[in-house]
Amino acid sequence: MLKRSRKENDEPGTSASPDIIGDKTIIGDQIYIEGTIRGDEDLLIEGKIKGNIEMKAHHLTVGSKGRVEAEVHAANVTISGALVGNINATGKVKITKEADFNGEIKAKSISVEDGAYLKAVIELEREPMKKDVFSGKPEDKTPSGPAKDPLILADKGSKEN
Amino acid sequence: MAAFAADRNQKGPYQDSGTADYTSNALKLFMEHIQRQQQVRLLDVGPVCQENIRFFAGKVWKHYVCDMFIRLDRCIRKGSPVHQVWQDLDYEPESFHGILVWELADRLDDRDVNRLITLCHSMLKHGGMALVMVMGDQIASSETKSFVVRQNWQIYLRPQPHLNLPLRSRQNRDVLSMMTPFIPAKSFICRPGFMEFLFRRE
Numbered sequence: 001m002l003k004r005s006r007k008e009n010d011e012p013g014t015s016a017s018p019d020i021i022g023d024k025t026i027i028g029d030q031i032y033i034e035g036t037i038r039g040d041e042d043l044l045i046e047g048k049i050k051g052n053i054e055m056k057a058h059h060l061t062v063g064s065k066g067r068v069e070a071e072v073h074a075a076n077v078t079i080s081g082a083l084v085g086n087i088n089a090t091g092k093v094k095i096t097k098e099a100d101f102n103g104e105i106k107a108k109s110i111s112v113e114d115g116a117y118l119k120a121v122i123e124l125e126r127e128p129m130k131k132d133v134f135s136g137k138p139e140d141k142t143p144s145g146p147a148k149d150p151l152i153l154a155d156k157g158s159k160e161n
Numbered sequence: 162m163a164a165f166a167a168d169r170n171q172k173g174p175y176q177d178s179g180t181a182d183y184t185s186n187a188l189k190l191f192m193e194h195i196q197r198q199q200q201v202r203l204l205d206v207g208p209v210c211q212e213n214i215r216f217f218a219g220k221v222w223k224h225y226v227c228d229m230f231i232r233l234d235r236c237i238r239k240g241s242p243v244h245q246v247w248q249d250l251d252y253e254p255e256s257f258h259g260i261l262v263w264e265l266a267d268r269l270d271d272r273d274v275n276r277l278i279t280l281c282h283s284m285l286k287h288g289g290m291a292l293v294m295v296m297g298d299q300i301a302s303s304e305t306k307s308f309v310v311r312q313n314w315q316i317y318l319r320p321q322p323h324l325n326l327p328l329r330s331r332q333n334r335d336v337l338s339m340m341t342p343f344i345p346a347k348s349f350i351c352r353p354g355f356m357e358f359l360f361r362r363e
Binding site: 112118124 | 210211214215219223224225226227228231235249321323
């Protein structure tokens, strides 16, 4: 069933409802769609989707009943169901503890709840850093491959093998 | 530094009290080592942890997360053979500059530990590094915890009540024995029996 909703607290079976604001379309749990979905409003998926989802300025939510196998382009993405595929988000990706995700995530930021079932490659937008803020040392840019410098082996309180 | 808390009913330092459980020298060295490379690929097989994802993803090119603890837990709950979990560590050989193993070995029997170590050895690039923790008898509890990394290499241990895994404590010599394919690079005693190890692939 396809629905339109303006309410924030009436989403069926999703723990992500507080994140949804304004107009959205709901793809119900009895719906299966194969192909490309493009949209200019937020989308909540409780059904099965296979293909591509392109809604670059909006929020995609995969509800707890949702089963999605897709390449996703969205502003923000919330996953509470199952998603296999790659996510390219200009904003935030939120993965709740009910989620089952397998794929790549490129996003500005991410939040993940303990207990999420995850196999992911994560690339976050990195702010340019002149220094490693934790070591106080500049970032090294030596070529890839085995490290040429030995490890420091004389730290206080350590036990060497 | 606060006393290590093994009892979840006590108010432990991992309860966001503002005090770290300990400062990880091994993690600092681990990151310094792998960050000498370009386009660093790091694999974390520990329990999914938002703080760690943000921390590591902000420091490496590609941060790979494959929570083997939850896979092990689900396998045990279903009564399935534990060896099935290894099918998810299906990365190409020499994929990673570093692998965060944490205390996964303490949750596996000897046969599956050998499988884990063999896979880690294969997945690491030459010169790559693995970080292994051993909790030790005095502080180990059956309750699984995630090692939550915060600033200045401080580690907080956060209980993972959704994970119910067996505990098979190993001693220092057991770890060195199981990691024979690797070169021991460094070890740190954090508490009696609680150690951090760095192993490097030749």
